[in-house]
Amino acid sequence: MLLLVLLAAAFVLSAALTYVLxxxxxxxxxxxxxxxxxxxxxxxxxxxxxxxxxxVLVAGSWLCLTIGLKGGIAAALLGGGALVAAVGYLDDHADVPARWRLAVHVMAAVWAVAWTLPWPPLPLPGVELPLGRVGAVLAVPAIVWVLNLYNFMDGIDGIAGMEAVTVAATGGALLWWGGSSGLAMVCATVAAASLGFLIWNWPPAKIFMGDAGSGFLGFLFGALAVVGFAEGALAPWVWLILLGAFIVDATWTLARRVLRGERFYQAHRSHAYQRAARRYGSHLPVTVAVGAINLVWLAPLAWAAAAWPQWGIVLLAVAWMPLMLLCLYFRAGMPE
Structure with a gap:
C-alpha cells in the first residue's frame, strides 16, 4: 500500500509540476x-x-527517513544527482562551458563511487574478478558517459521519458525480486515521476526535458548500477543490458564520428533513432519501438543476468548484437 501511494503521488506531482514548468x-x-x-x-x-x-529528490529523502534507505545510498544517488541537475539547470538557462559541466559530472561520479566502496568481485563465467581500486577508477568515466549519452539521446519527443519509465520500472522489479526493497522503491519513484513528465513530452511534445532532467536521469542509472552492485543486489550487467538501446546508439554514433575526424561534441542528427524518425516521418513510432525493445527484448535478458550473474557478460553480448545491427542499418554516425 505504501508503494502504491508513493507511486501515485510521484506521478501526480510530476505531471502537475511539469505543467507549471x-x-x-x-x-x-x-x-x-x-x-x-x-x-x-x-x-x-x-x-x-x-x-x-x-x-525524486523529495521522495528519496522521504524514503531515507521512513523506510530506512541507507544514508550512504541516499547520499550517493541524491547528492550526486542534485549536483548534476544543478549544473544542468544553469545550462538550460544560460550556456555553461562544456569543461565546467564535465568537471561537475566527474565530481558527482567520484562522489557516488566513494560512497559505495568496497565492492564485491565481478561475476564472470567460471570465475569472480576482484575489482578493487581499478574498478572504482573505471566506474567514474563510465558514470560520466552514461550521464552524457542520456543527454545525447534526448533528441526526439518522448524517447528519454520512455527510456526512463521502462528501465526504471524493470530495474525496480528486479531489485524487489532480489530483496533490495529500498533501491526498488527509488527506481519505482523514478518510473512514476518520469511517466508524469512523459504525458507532456509525448509526441508531439508540449515541453522538452532539458539538460537538468536528462543529466539527472543518466547519472541516476549509472549510479544505480554501481550502488546496486556494491549492495550485492544486481551485477552491472543488468543495467548495461537495460540501457542497451541508449548505450549502443550513442556509443556507436560517437565512435563513427570520431573515426571520421569529426568534433564529437558538436551537435548533429546522425544517431540511429534520429535517422529512423526522419525515415518514418514521425517521432512516435521510434519512441514506441524503444519502449518495446526495452520490455520485450532487453527486460527478459536483464532478468536472466540477474538470475545467473556469472553469465551476464554473455547475455550482454546477446542483448547488444541486434542493437548494433540496427545502428548499422540506419547508418548511425555517418554523414547526412
Whole structure:
C-alpha cells in the first residue's frame, strides 16, 4: 500500500509540476528553437525534466527517513544527482562551458563511487574478478558517459521519458525480486515521476526535458548500477543490458564520428533513432519501438543476468548484437 501511494503521488506531482514548468518556460521565453541539427520544427518550451528531479529528490529523502534507505545510498544517488541537475539547470538557462559541466559530472561520479566502496568481485563465467581500486577508477568515466549519452539521446519527443519509465520500472522489479526493497522503491519513484513528465513530452511534445532532467536521469542509472552492485543486489550487467538501446546508439554514433575526424561534441542528427524518425516521418513510432525493445527484448535478458550473474557478460553480448545491427542499418554516425 505504501508503494502504491508513493507511486501515485510521484506521478501526480510530476505531471502537475511539469505543467507549471511549461507555463514558466513560456513566460520567460525558455524555448528550444529549431536549427539545422534539430529533430523538431517549432519552438518548444524546455526544462520540464526538473519536475522529475524535484519529485525524486523529495521522495528519496522521504524514503531515507521512513523506510530506512541507507544514508550512504541516499547520499550517493541524491547528492550526486542534485549536483548534476544543478549544473544542468544553469545550462538550460544560460550556456555553461562544456569543461565546467564535465568537471561537475566527474565530481558527482567520484562522489557516488566513494560512497559505495568496497565492492564485491565481478561475476564472470567460471570465475569472480576482484575489482578493487581499478574498478572504482573505471566506474567514474563510465558514470560520466552514461550521464552524457542520456543527454545525447534526448533528441526526439518522448524517447528519454520512455527510456526512463521502462528501465526504471524493470530495474525496480528486479531489485524487489532480489530483496533490495529500498533501491526498488527509488527506481519505482523514478518510473512514476518520469511517466508524469512523459504525458507532456509525448509526441508531439508540449515541453522538452532539458539538460537538468536528462543529466539527472543518466547519472541516476549509472549510479544505480554501481550502488546496486556494491549492495550485492544486481551485477552491472543488468543495467548495461537495460540501457542497451541508449548505450549502443550513442556509443556507436560517437565512435563513427570520431573515426571520421569529426568534433564529437558538436551537435548533429546522425544517431540511429534520429535517422529512423526522419525515415518514418514521425517521432512516435521510434519512441514506441524503444519502449518495446526495452520490455520485450532487453527486460527478459536483464532478468536472466540477474538470475545467473556469472553469465551476464554473455547475455550482454546477446542483448547488444541486434542493437548494433540496427545502428548499422540506419547508418548511425555517418554523414547526412
Amino acid at each position: 511549461r507555463l514558466y518556460a513560456l513566460r520567460v521565453d525558455l524555448l528550444d528553437v529549431p536549427n539545422a541539427r534539430s529533430s523538431h520544427d517549432r519552438p518548444t518550451p524546455r526544462g520540464g525534466g526538473m519536475a522529475v528531479v524535484a519529485v
